[in-house]
Amino acid sequence: MATNSKKTRSSWHIIYSGDYDKNDTDEEKIKRQIWIPCRICYKEFDELTLTARFCATCHRGFCHNHGSFRGRGKAFCLYCSHGE
Numbered sequence: 001m002a003t004n005s006k007k008t009r010s011s012w013h014i015i016y017s018g019d020y021d022k023n024d025t026d027e028e029k030i031k032r033q034i035w036i037p038c039r040i041c042y043k044e045f046d047e048l049t050l051t052a053r054f055c056a057t058c059h060r061g062f063c064h065n066h067g068s069f070r071g072r073g074k075a076f077c078l079y080c081s082h083g084e
């Protein structure tokens, strides 16, 4: 019996909470409208902070606390913006 009457207004309803997959990067998932955990929160603080931002260098998701935007809308995570 199908009781699937609850409709989500946003298409952002999928959450990926697994590890980073280099064959299907966070960037690719975000482009498909899938929420990604901030990899820095996850690794450093064991916290799950969902984000729709990804790093232009390493393609991992990061939250607004753990990255920066530079230039023409490109975003870099804390690791990549410090690693220069």
Ligand SMILES: [Zn+2]
Residues within 6 Å of the ligand: 038, 039, 040, 041, 042, 049, 062, 063, 064, 065, 066
């Ligand atoms: Zn974070």
Ligand SMILES: [Zn+2]
Residues within 6 Å of the ligand: 055, 056, 057, 058, 059, 060, 076, 077, 078, 079, 080, 081
């Ligand atoms: Zn990065």
